[in-house]
Each structure stands twice: as C-alpha cells, then as structure tokens.
Amino acid sequence: MPTDHSRALLVRRKTVLSLMLLAALTAASVHAEETAPTPVPHTAPIRQMAPTMGWNPWNAFRTEVTEDKIIAIAETLNRSGLKAAGYRYINIDDGWWLKRRADGRIIIRTTMFPSAALPDGETSFRPFTDRLHAMNFKVGIYTDIGRNVCSQAWDAKSPNLPTGSQAEREVGSMGHQTEDMRLFFGEWNFDLVKVDACGLADFGPDRPYVKNDTYRALKPAIIRGRPDLSDINGVESLYRDLKAAITQVRPNDDVILSICTWGEADVARWGHKYGQQWRTSADIRANWASMLHNFDTAVSGITATPSGRGNDPDMLEIGNGDFDVRHLTEARAHMSMWAIIGAPLILGSDLTKWSQDLIDIAGNRNVIAVNQDIAGRPRVISSDARIQIITRPLSTPGTQAVALINRGANPQTASVNRAQLGLTATSEVTLRDLWLDTTQKLVGDVLTVTLAPRETFLVLITTQP
Structure with missing residues (x-):
C-alpha cells in the first residue's frame, strides 16, 4: 500500500x-626512497559486473566503529529487506589495525573486533568474515597503497590510530602487498578491498607529523590537483602490482578492487585495468553541493572509460545531512543520480536509526534495477x-x-x-x-x-x- x-x-x-x-x-616518484618490487604483469581483463551494493561505516562512524555496530547494521539490512534488494557487501574502513609486527603480519585491534582475538594470542578476521558469510553477505576490508593510511594524516585525535614504533605504525600495503593480499583474501577470506592513497600524498617531509618522526617521510607521488607534478606511472604501477598480488591468491577474479585515488593520478585512464571501480573525487560530504560535485566528476569520466562503468563518486549520503528523513526529495534525487550513471551503491549511514521512508528510497527495486543493468553507457x-x-x-x-x-x-x-x-x-x-x-x-x-x-x-x- x-x-x-x-x-x-x-x-x-x-x-x-x-x-x-x-x-x-x-x-614525483613513488619509489624514490625504496627499491620498487619487480612488477608482476596482470593482463587478464576485469570481469564486467553490476555496480557494487552494500554498506561502509566511514560516513557514520569514521574510525570509531565496533564489531557490534557492524553486526547490527548487517542484521538491519537483513530485517529491512535491503539485503534482499541487493545490498550484500559489508565493508570495514580505516581504524581496524593495531600495528604491523616485525615479521610483517598486521595485528587487528581486538578492542574494536573482539572476535579477532584467538586463543593462541594471534589475531584473525576469519571469525568475523565467517559470521557475515553465514548471513549470506560479502565482506570488504580497507588498506592504503602507501606505507601509512588516511587516518594517520587526517584523524590525529582518533582513539584508533595504529600504535607502536614508527615501523609498527606502517600498516599500509607498500612493501607488503603480497603478504597482505594473502592475509586478506586467503587466510581472512575477504571479498573486496578498498585501497586508499593518502600514503602517497600526505607524508612528505614538510608535514608536522613527519618532521617530529611520528611517521617516515615519503616523497609525494600524488599532488592533489596537479597531475603534472604527480608520478602517475608510479601510482599506476603500485595498483597494478597489488592487483597481481590479489590474483595470485584468488585467480578466478572474484575479488573486487576498489581504487581510491580520488580522481587523481589520471585514474580514469588506467583504473579499469586493475579495479572494478575507482573514485573520481574527494570524499563526499552530507550536503547538496558536495553531492553535485562528486556526481559531476563521475559524469565527466563516463566517456573516458572503455565500459562506461566503474566511476565511483563515493558513498551514498542517504540518511545524513541534506539527505536525511527531513529531506526525502534530496534523498530520492541522490539515489536517482547514482542509479542513472551506474555508480556503486554503498550506504554510508547508521541504518539502525532509519525510518521506513529512507528504507523505501534506498530499497526501491525500480531504481536499483536501473543501477544494476550493465547494458549501456550513460549519455x-x-x-x-x-x-x-x-x-x-x-x-x-x-x-x-x-x-x-x-x-x-x-x-x-x-x-x-x-x-x-x-x-x-x-x-x-x-x-x-x-x-x-x-x-x-x-x-x-x-x-x-x-x-x-x-x-x-x-x-x-x-x-x-
């Protein structure tokens, strides 16, 4: 009715x-301060697939997310009918790591994910991914293509930053691509990885948190807004090598690589070679102007990609700010715009607080069908x-x-x-x-x-x- x-x-x-x-x-070169690994070619074409649908905690909780909150979201997706409508990826974002051990293994923050604490003192996401897989969800994890991650540069007051020595705080994938991908997609059995790029942009020697030796300096390979000064080939090679490392673990290409260089480093030219989706802009904010800006960056990249797909204007802000229950017209518009261009539909709100109106908007099967149809390119x-x-x-x-x-x-x-x-x-x-x-x-x-x-x-x- x-x-x-x-x-x-x-x-x-x-x-x-x-x-x-x-x-x-x-x-500027990514490998200026360290020897680059020998590139492993990845020439297999990326399988064409419908845009990813799911949920990510960043817009709702930033780094202050817990396992209980994520499970509550999964239960809400199930109970509300949103999972049945297609929202099947439950992703974790920045903040999950405690440190990187001397042997290279990443230790999970068990205060955030208590199920990760194993009886032998090791940590593993396998109990977490097994639980969500048993609920018929796919599960995503987050890392950075550099040595350090975005929260270390932009969330200095977060209670969930990596701890330990300078080396132990280097939880990004640079120098650890093969072992991290084996851990993520082999031992831990994740289905998606979002790979950010703050480690290539925000840890230059001039940064205060680098000057005081909190983090090791890395010459920026991405200069935001200045592709002429960025090391585009170096950035591409890192994502190419990471994709190759994933393929070694999961050669049937069933893993989603979400590239997050925010439209920098000419990602529209090469992103489709390695990932199923690539960000076209900076992080979205919960206001109309930001939403339009991100939408426009994805629209402008439509003709630059062979398939006309993969352009990711970032997560949906439905339920937040200008798109909350008091702004249903804007929420419907937001959903319509992401649908018409075939953008990933990743909810970024605390779904446990949603009204039925918001559920009906995100779960509209007619609109979702447009988004998931992979036949044609937007014009x-x-x-x-x-x-x-x-x-x-x-x-x-x-x-x-x-x-x-x-x-x-x-x-x-x-x-x-x-x-x-x-x-x-x-x-x-x-x-x-x-x-x-x-x-x-x-x-x-x-x-x-x-x-x-x-x-x-x-x-x-x-x-x-």
Missing part, C-alpha cells in the same frame, strides 16, 4: 507533470546550472532510463524531445515513473515535467525496438 507521503507525491506529480507537444529544445543530453538530463539504454530492447535533474533551489521545468532520446516520430512510447511506479503514454513529441527544488524525475521509457 502507498504511504501518505507517496499519495501526496502522486497528487503533486499529477499536477506538475504534463506531456505536451512543444518545440524542440534549444537547446548527457543537456546540462547547465539548473537542469541536467541524462539517459542510459538498458538491456531490454527499446528501453532506456532518463533522469531529469533540478540541480537548484527553485522550481524548474525540464523538457526532452523524441529526437534527443533517439525515438521515431511515430513510435508509441510508454513512460514509467520509477518512484511512483505509475505508467502513462507520451503524447506528442516532447516530455515536459515541472520539478520541485532539488528534485529528480527518473523515468523508464519503452518503445518498440
């Missing part, structure tokens, strides 16, 4: 949606500061999804005509509103819709193939 909110939206939609005949629209029909229109062909012949996006704070009218959508003048066209799940015929040559501030109209357009 539709909720009161859905009925209100339907009434409003009927008053603002008009289908009418209109005129056409007018439209921007038109875009300006107010209105953006994006279409994407789907696997069913004669079907495409179209998003009409109001980017601003005022009501706007958006229109798209048959020619822009590749439709013939005489074909019968069916329009299905994917949020209201209502269907009607296109009358005339132009689809026109009045959009509320920050509203996105996501429609499925079907015609004879």
Whole structure:
C-alpha cells in the first residue's frame, strides 16, 4: 500500500507533470626512497559486473566503529529487506589495525573486533568474515597503497590510530602487498578491498607529523590537483602490482578492487585495468553541493572509460545531512543520480536509526534495477546550472532510463524531445515513473515535467525496438 507521503507525491506529480507537444529544445616518484618490487604483469581483463551494493561505516562512524555496530547494521539490512534488494557487501574502513609486527603480519585491534582475538594470542578476521558469510553477505576490508593510511594524516585525535614504533605504525600495503593480499583474501577470506592513497600524498617531509618522526617521510607521488607534478606511472604501477598480488591468491577474479585515488593520478585512464571501480573525487560530504560535485566528476569520466562503468563518486549520503528523513526529495534525487550513471551503491549511514521512508528510497527495486543493468553507457543530453538530463539504454530492447535533474533551489521545468532520446516520430512510447511506479503514454513529441527544488524525475521509457 502507498504511504501518505507517496499519495501526496502522486497528487503533486499529477499536477506538475504534463506531456505536451512543444518545440524542440534549444537547446614525483613513488619509489624514490625504496627499491620498487619487480612488477608482476596482470593482463587478464576485469570481469564486467553490476555496480557494487552494500554498506561502509566511514560516513557514520569514521574510525570509531565496533564489531557490534557492524553486526547490527548487517542484521538491519537483513530485517529491512535491503539485503534482499541487493545490498550484500559489508565493508570495514580505516581504524581496524593495531600495528604491523616485525615479521610483517598486521595485528587487528581486538578492542574494536573482539572476535579477532584467538586463543593462541594471534589475531584473525576469519571469525568475523565467517559470521557475515553465514548471513549470506560479502565482506570488504580497507588498506592504503602507501606505507601509512588516511587516518594517520587526517584523524590525529582518533582513539584508533595504529600504535607502536614508527615501523609498527606502517600498516599500509607498500612493501607488503603480497603478504597482505594473502592475509586478506586467503587466510581472512575477504571479498573486496578498498585501497586508499593518502600514503602517497600526505607524508612528505614538510608535514608536522613527519618532521617530529611520528611517521617516515615519503616523497609525494600524488599532488592533489596537479597531475603534472604527480608520478602517475608510479601510482599506476603500485595498483597494478597489488592487483597481481590479489590474483595470485584468488585467480578466478572474484575479488573486487576498489581504487581510491580520488580522481587523481589520471585514474580514469588506467583504473579499469586493475579495479572494478575507482573514485573520481574527494570524499563526499552530507550536503547538496558536495553531492553535485562528486556526481559531476563521475559524469565527466563516463566517456573516458572503455565500459562506461566503474566511476565511483563515493558513498551514498542517504540518511545524513541534506539527505536525511527531513529531506526525502534530496534523498530520492541522490539515489536517482547514482542509479542513472551506474555508480556503486554503498550506504554510508547508521541504518539502525532509519525510518521506513529512507528504507523505501534506498530499497526501491525500480531504481536499483536501473543501477544494476550493465547494458549501456550513460549519455548527457543537456546540462547547465539548473537542469541536467541524462539517459542510459538498458538491456531490454527499446528501453532506456532518463533522469531529469533540478540541480537548484527553485522550481524548474525540464523538457526532452523524441529526437534527443533517439525515438521515431511515430513510435508509441510508454513512460514509467520509477518512484511512483505509475505508467502513462507520451503524447506528442516532447516530455515536459515541472520539478520541485532539488528534485529528480527518473523515468523508464519503452518503445518498440
């Protein structure tokens, strides 16, 4: 049964949606201080797959996450129906490590993950991953491509930073790629790894926490915003070698490598060679402007990738800030925009506090189906500061999804005509509103819709193939 909110939206939609005949629209080297390992070539193509769906704790808890919180999220995904809708990856982020031992093995912070404490004094994530696998989830872990990790540079007050000597605090993968990947995907049996790159950008000799010998200096290979000063080939080679190390453990290519260089180091050119997804921007924030910025970086990279997929504008902020229960229009728009470009759908909120409205938005099967369809590449029909229109062909012949996006704070009218959508003048066209799940015929040559501030109209357009 539709909720009161859905009925209100339907009434409003009927008053603002008009289908009418209109005129056409007018439209520095990474290895400078250490010897580089011999590269292991990885030439196998990355298997094409639907965008990843799941949950990550960073936006909700940063480094102050616990095993109990993660299990509570998994139970909520199960109970709410979101797991059944496709959200199956439970990922951990920064903060899980205590130190790296002299023999190279990483010790897990057992105050955060008590199940990791084994009777023999060792630590292992295997009890944790086994528990989530038994619940029919996939499980992801986090590391950095450098020697150190992002929290060590940006979360100095975190209670969960690595401890010990300077060497023991080097928990990133540089110099340990083979042993870490064997640990992650062999012994611990994870299914995904998110590999950040703060270790290549934020530990130069000028940093205060490097000057005081807290961390060892590493000449930056990534200079944010300055690809001309970055060691692009060096960065790529590290991710290439890490992918090769993963392949040695799991040669059937069932592991997801999520590359997180925030759009730096020309990742749009090489990311598809090694990973299933790659970040296109800095971390998302829970506000409309940040969401638009991250979305735009992913849209601009669509044509730069062979498959038109993999561009990751970061996690969904549904449930947080401008996208919380008081801002359902914005939450639906956020979900629609990630869906139309085939971005990973990784929830980043405390789901245990969600209302049914938020669950319904994240779990909308119509919208998720658009996101998970791997048939076609998104195409921007038109875009300006107010209105953006994006279409994407789907696997069913004669079907495409179209998003009409109001980017601003005022009501706007958006229109798209048959020619822009590749439709013939005489074909019968069916329009299905994917949020209201209502269907009607296109009358005339132009689809026109009045959009509320920050509203996105996501429609499925079907015609004879």
